[in-house]
Amino acid sequence: MAAAPVWSVDPRTGKQREQVAVEATAQEVDAVVRAAHAARGALADRRLRAAFLRTAAARLDEAGKRLVEAADAETALGTPRLTGELARTCYQLRAFADIVDEGAFLDVVIDHPDDTATPPVPDLRRHKVPLGVVAVYSASNFPFAFSVPGGDTASALAAGCPVVVKAHPDHPALSEQVAGVLRAAAVEHGIPVGVLGLVHGFDAGVELIRHPRIAAAGFTGSVRGGRALFDAAAAREVPIPFHGELGSLNPVLVTEAAAVERGEAIGAGLAGSMTLGTGQFCVKPGLVLVPAGAAGDALVKSLADAVGGTGPGVLLDHRMRDNFVAGAAERARLPEVDAPVAPGADGEHTVSAGFLTVPAGRLVRGGEHDLLLEECFGPVTVIARYRDDTEAGAVLARLPGNLTATVHLSAEEAAGRGRGAQLLAELTPLAGRVLVNGWPTGVAVAPAQHHGGPYPATTSTSTSVGGTAVERWLRPVVYQQTPEALLPPELRDDNPLDLPRRFNGRLEPGSKQ
């Protein structure tokens, strides 16, 4: 059987640009994974891998113009957005280098012997070690930040794990270019190029998750694809952690008082957030609870004005475009659903943004309107008009897990007078990030960030953005009664590496900060 070709496609025309590669066979996947496994030892030195991450960032920066052009040709996301995304990606690589240097993620805990405990405690010294080779499944919608050089890769390398990336078919040429840059950065530090493997093809992705030398996986994509890989990871003879980000509706609740106070501004803000990147963000607000009545009407009118003024956009590929057009139409056909600005097909290759409205009561009892509680990828959102707080709460109670949940409050409510705190408590079970008076699009890279949430938002309780993302690729090991001469330096009493740690119960922050 001839190897299947992998084409780079221009989403602005639907035309093939060039053949980039061929899909990897099972044997090829095996070779790539083995090469990554063989590169493990080279990442053991933390100082070296921090330097590697910084060099990777520098080389990506240097190649920026070329990479952004390559990304735009395959994704149509535009130069400004892609330039910003690459800057974010480099910032993230450097942030993980700092995390490696600090070493708090090693979770060092040292307990001296204690004969007064029940039972007595022997000398115990714990830290975390890398899991092994990590499989990373790239996203379509962030060709840098959630793809070859993105958060999964950066955090896995920071943890000391080699990576094999399954390229997304929407940007195979860029994936090859970026992998080349990362490999060249590895070579600068004497790290084998195998530390960053790249494979193309659906079947290769399935082979990858089943490979015995793959120790964990990160994924960003659809519920269907992610769940299939999650199931395969769980069905292995030796199951492995699968950290998948699958789908999210990102509900927004606007209180009556907030709508009265600044309904027009909220409508305009919502238009900006839901159309950002042509609605192709995982954190796009997909369901907005707006009060019935005049204040809510003003919000909806402002939204309609702003969305109606949005020009046509190109989606990442034509399959997505077809799904968007069909999904929007199917939703718009439901009883009592209106489309003040109709989302759907525009030209042959473009789509236009829009939104739907529905009485919130239609979302409370199940049935065909439950389709409106499923994510529709692209520039569309659903405005559910609620009659009272009870009805709004009943809709929230029916939602699956989300990456984000947002509430818009009036100034009085935000100041603690009113239901603000209670609404925050109601939104917390729904999501991993809860916002007040903001929009969920835009995921900052910061120590406190959490980009994850109850299933199907993610398949685990961890995050793919922010400092704690590194925790996914580690496991603890404790050494018992181990002579000082044999201990890794991380676990010695005199703390030669100046690591933050818990020492005989006390937290010691270290002096590196």
Place this chain on the structure above:
Amino acid sequence: MAAAPVWSVDPRTGKQREQVAVEATAQEVDAVVRAAHAARGALADRRLRAAFLRTAAARLDEAGKRLVEAADAETALGTPRLTGELARTCYQLRAFADIVDEGAFLDVVIDHPDDTATPPVPDLRRHKVPLGVVAVYSASNFPFAFSVPGGDTASALAAGCPVVVKAHPDHPALSEQVAGVLRAAAVEHGIPVGVLGLVHGFDAGVELIRHPRIAAAGFTGSVRGGRALFDAAAAREVPIPFHGELGSLNPVLVTEAAAVERGEAIGAGLAGSMTLGTGQFCVKPGLVLVPAGAAGDALVKSLADAVGGTGPGVLLDHRMRDNFVAGAAERARLPEVDAPVAPGADGEHTVSAGFLTVPAGRLVRGGEHDLLLEECFGPVTVIARYRDDTEAGAVLARLPGNLTATVHLSAEEAAGRGRGAQLLAELTPLAGRVLVNGWPTGVAVAPAQHHGGPYPATTSTSTSVGGTAVERWLRPVVYQQTPEALLPPELRDDNPLDLPRRFNGRLEPGSKQ
């Protein structure tokens, strides 16, 4: 259909003692889970739940004599061991109360806005919240420490999660008594009794893992049972974390120099560890690599003397007894396997401890001898005699994941002269706890403890013993741009609860320690 009776059985005679309960129907499981779910709010106050854990420990202590008698009648583990186990269990409940008070497990991270970041960082404040109702599957072999009041229950309650325990059929009467004590302790603090549910029956256990209101599970038991529940947890519409401890061989490597230096002492120590609790510890050393030649011979002779002098023992139930007798016989029949002290049936209800020897070369290439690399529950271990370091390493390389791995070194090797550090590095990938010159039986309750390891030792990277066990039942939530007036006190700048945290990048240990 009549409800299936649940009997308490005396393992010393195999006779039914009393009917304790009936197996829970699906409807009954549902009611128990709903009651637990309804009790969530009562655990939200951390000070209250710390007090509850301490009261639970106090009431278990007070009921100690009665509970130990009940446990001994169903498990035959003996009063001294059970008294110690109960003391450990109470110590553990109090240790988790201290952990709740300290609050480090909340992982508070606060980032003020930073416009210099790429992209800019808004105000972000993260902590961890309880997952929901936790299902706990009790172990046969630790009727206190890994059952109703054990580490899973204590850590879940510490995290703020109500618990539903699936009782182990080897000690149903004790399970009811202990649950009663814990519920009475809850009532003392105004916490609904539903906070600690208890169900009996195999089918009830399956219902439990599938129940939509169950948010996570902890399990200690066999590979077969644990894997079936792991698979069910992963196959749910909404998959949940399943923290199972399934099985472990707990390999031990004795270097030539160590055997020369103190072979007899090692043989005697091994005899004590492998027969402790009639060999029914998860961390029993099940495979010991001993050098061929005179020094190793002396070790084996010492082991034979000590094991041969061990009296007959009662296993936890007759099914285990049958499995042990059959498993030991099947292993002893393999080519080149000898039984210097034959393990197997003794009287009608008892077994005798023993051990097998095999040339290590038989364990290198697969085939029928791989049976020796599987855990055999009960008082038996396998001594593999190796010719050189390469052969010993080849056996280690074939082992599945373990809770523990142990090396016995000479004084010179322990002092860092020789292969000590290299052997430690070879053992680390095999297990979650690595010991030098000790025995794995006995798992201290301490902040640094890690009781877990690569699959099948555990199904996750976390631990069921030690302070970090609480992490299993939490998920992070970050609040973005949330006004101070609406923030939970844990996330306020002025830190009114004096929590350890990361504040604008800096670790602040707090002043409570």
